[in-house]
Amino acid sequence: MRRKLWEDLQPTPGRLNSSLRILLATIIALILMLTWRMPFIYIGMYFIFLVGRDSPTISFRTGLISVLTVTAAIAVELGVVIVSDNDPMIRVLSVAIVTFIAGVLVASTNFPTLGSTWGLLFCTVIGNWEKHAPADSLVKGSLWLIATFAVAVGSAVLVEYLFGDRDPAKKLETARAIRYQALEKMFTVYAQGGTSEERSAAAIPVSRLAIAGSAGMLELYNKIAERGLDAGTLPPGTRLRVTMQAQLMDVAAAFGLQNTGEDSPDLRRRCAIIAEQCRELIPVSIPKFESRLRFMPEDCVTLLDRVEAALHALLTMPTDASQMGNKELVAMPVRKAPFFIPGAAGRNDTIAFGLKISLCATLCYVIYNAVDWPGISTAVITVIVTGLSSSGAMKQRLFFRLVGSMVGGLFLGLGAISLLFPHMDSITSLVVLVGFVAFISAWTAGGPRFNYIGLQMAFSFYLVAFEDFSAPTELAPARDRLIGILVALLVMWFVFDQIWPVRTVTVMRQGLAGMLKTVASFLRLIEPRPDPKDLLQQADALRDQIGKTVVSLRSMNDAVDYEFGVDRERHVRTSEMILRTSLTAGTLFWNQFAVLYSVEDKDFLTEPDLIEMRRRLAEYIDGMADGVIKRTAPAAVPANAFLTPAMLNDPRYGEYSRNTIARLEELHSYALMLSREV
Template sequence: MVETSFFGTISSLGRKFWEDLQPTPGRLNSSLRIVLASIITLILTQVWQMPSIYIGMYFIFLVGRDSPTISFRTGLISLLTVTLAIAVELGVVILSDNDPMARVLSVAIVTFIAGVLVASTNFPTLGSTWGLIFCTVIGNWEKHAPADRLVKSSLWLIATLAVAIGSAVLVEYLFGDRDPAKKLEAQRKIRYQALEKMFTVYAQGGTPEERSTAAIPVSRLALAGSTGMLELYNKIAERDLDAGTLPPGTRLRVTMIAQIMDVSAAFGLQNTKEDSPELRRRCGTIAEQCRELIPVFIPQVEKRLRFMPENSVTLLDRVEALLHTLLTMPSDSAEMGNKELVAMPVTKAPFFIPGAVGRSDTIAFGLKISLCATVCYIVYNAVDWPGISTAVITVMVTGLSSSGAIKQRLLFRLLGSIVGGLLLGLGAISLVFPHMDSITSLVILIGFVAFIAAWTAAGPRFNYVGLQMAFSFYVVAFEDFSAPTELAPARDRLMGILLALLVMWFVFDQIWPVRTVTVMRRSLAGVLKTIASFLRLIEPGPDRKDLFQQADALRDQVGKTVVALRSMNDAVDYEFGVDRELHVRSSEMILRTSLTAGTLFWNQFAVLYSEEDKDFLTEPDLIEMRRRLAESIDELAVGVVKKTVPVMVPATTLLPPAMLNDPRYGEYSHNTIARFEELQAFALRLSHEV
């Protein structure tokens, strides 16, 4: 069974990878911008003879491309992080008089802190960048070279990265997107139109050929995933732009739409011959809902869907359930008079995730990363094989908090390294470099490789492969300022990667394993606890500014966690074992529960920001209802982690019956209780899953 699931997953990688390479909106533009920035950086660093070119070229792929402003901000922060890492490196060497034991201890401490930063902040790339650069530069002191040369090498690294980041930012300012809100609205409408067309064909009893034809656009949009739409959302949030006609809770809606597209594509491609009056009726209803969702305003069909469809087992059941969840979100931002409900400015997001720093799983993750990096550092120095120093780098760029995600990244790291380092890098060294006699030919080669890597990195599922292709190629191709003439570096770097894979597999999967579903349960519990905290927070008080600040931080965390849960749901496919199918089913249930929880949160959050609904915050019965809901949701959070059967709370105990019929508060009360009952039902089903 283990072998079957393993080889089944491996055999599907080729098909999925090919699907991932298909064109998506904005992909060509983004790839060409990376190529242009890479060429500019290559020419400048070659002319100025700057060392560590491979790191600078790789950082071009890491600079945010959501907008010129984001590119500048992420580039500046990355440069400051690199400067800090080098300052710490020089401080360790000076204070310890370059003592070998101090270097080993510094690797252990810095990588632990980097791991904690990755797991506990809203800016995880800072931790990984800091740890990556520190381990790179501290390793130089193991070489038998003059101290003056090593210090200059570290300082030159800052200059190299400044050139690379500056080139990337310049290109983004010249050719970046200018109106992300309109593009995101267009992408939203395209998806609803494709769904409406496909389900209309089913409702009208179309032939299998007509159904397949209608399902193809849905499948292509499903393959595009949510990455492109989330990038557009990030542009709006980073630049604090006018959100136009986008509805409240756009980030959560993007996740919901992407999930609907996935399930609908599977239904459309697998049920081309099935037909019945009941199927036509249900598909007609779905088509009507999608057609009404195309305009800006959420349709009145929402009021006909108060409860989640029961027994959501088939693909069509899941489509109906996901649409129901989406339709119960708050309607239109213009009705509430606050555009910040659409996309919260990034400046309002806290640096640390509330309560994450001291959690046991955060500390454990930091310790695991530290252990892996330190072991790799000691091994490659103990055997006096500096060529395998890529082992430490591999640890820093592949570390995640669950075994499934670790396996996914390790596999992608290996795949990217084979393609970029062995095939492209080794191929260039042996076949291309000997015949190159000008910088023009080098520019053409680097542009070709950068385009392939950038195109792959823009994919929704295998983007990490593209990053590793670029890094592995640059490591092999840019040893120094002359063309490489030996094949040993490619071999050594691959051995370093294999060493890191072995060490991380042993630490993360054998000594200290954490299954992906376990992490998903903890994340879902975190979402539930955040909702409970918010329900306790929205009580009348004198300081509304402080209330909004705390509410925005909770809102940001709910949105990011739900997006992360969808990513982890994809990573469950890389879990191997006899219970793999159970894990896949549980992960799907956890994701659906999180979407329902997000809907409950947004129905409450919209009331907080509505000037016309201030009395909802002061009504005693509603305050008591939210207090009881908070207590019950906290218990659900505990049950989700411990897999205990939740105590089902009857709706009649939450609110007096008169409030449900109140003309002012009735609809809000009904919607809140309905979402809570759905949440309880999901929690009950989760208690029986692995």
């Protein structure tokens, strides 16, 4: 654990720049808020961390939407109070209803920040009506929250416009090339029979790049998409390729660090092929030696097998030279994504997530009012901040919340109040202290594995340290706020892990099944229709969901390490298999999707035999998705059940048909192995 945390804190490309931007935005917002004596400083300061930094455009858009969301939350609050004449029971019911809706929005939309922001701010302002204060002052306090939020978001957006990246496409090309170069060098050393020292030296750069993860590259991808920039020579499906490359780096690093003494002719031969393939992939060219790459899904057991499988998934993505740099295929802007994820709003797991969040928030609200301890009202806010993020890997997040709360609230927050604040007599010293905490929180939040700890450090520190416009003079309020955080974590642990537990692999199975259903929907979608624009719009929505699901599954795969129990190793193995299956499903999807944007291949959409093939594939993949949930083996179906041998050998459609059937056979092999796991 300590080794992984230390690795996670190491410098990675763009991390210092991002941390400094957060630091500058924090200092600007702090000075303005203190000068104008704005309430709710801790909320405004925390949301600086949540403003999108993929591009200045995204920062402005997310900032504007956040301010509108704040306004909507306050409008609902005032409406509840006016209609109910400030009835206490109606306030409790409103907390339950609003947090349920917020949880559903987080789990079922492509804009989860809206739900979490709305729920957080509503619970913050509705709780103020429990105080014995004049209604006029409470209404003014609620309206001041809009101003506080606007200042914080405006500061973050201003900094992004001044110092954001200007050429993300070139940086992304460089980042992916660096990774392939490191892989090519390491496997060349193995192929040449290098010494243990040489192998270790070659594996270290691969390990460092693997630790950096895919977050930085995905951020560059989002910048290209949102700003409509020139994609250079980036290939189709860049987001999925980034995730695939990150998986390749992970397994290659594990192989390089664990096999420094192994050597054999077969090992050298296989490493030489891998090195050659990586060398070809550096300039984004069409691979020439795919058939030489050994790959058998049924025999994918060793680390080198897994390296070959990950590389195989990359090599089987569409690589038509005419589509290189096509902005429509490289990156899809967020504005093209639908608000609701197709089919997600009514799913049982979505409703369950909303109910669990609602139960936690309502319990905390009732507890602090029942014991008449308003100081721990931060429990409700903590539930919203920490719970409304996603619906998987709860044990990991609970652990990260606890660590972040202890570091930010106990050591930094209470430590500053008891040791530093009594000796601080100017805004300069406060800015230095807050800047220090903001920087280390932002640096921690920039890591690929423990980033959630950084967010919780900032949230807990601000919650404890900013009680009013002046430095705290008593420890009791800060102590109460910290206890509120701990109460919320205890309630969430009880609800999410004891009353209503969901294992991470269960969520991953649901995600994979949903992804397979999406692939099947797309196969049914690509048929001739009078409005091609409508076809592309629906296809883009499915494409966006495929990419996000793979990223989410990879994140949850990392979180399985935090599962406990005697079957932990089986869960780790199952999660790895689910991730591999999703990558193969992604390649099948993209080999079909690329046809939509190929002017030369429009007849592939109208050929009757291919239309029938896609219909049969969709039906089969739907059954496979059901089998993933029920843990049943998919039926073995020969290739001629989908397409005639004549079509497989057709000079025009043969290659496309054979590639489609080959990807399906690989998907079937993975699904079959997955059915044997927990």
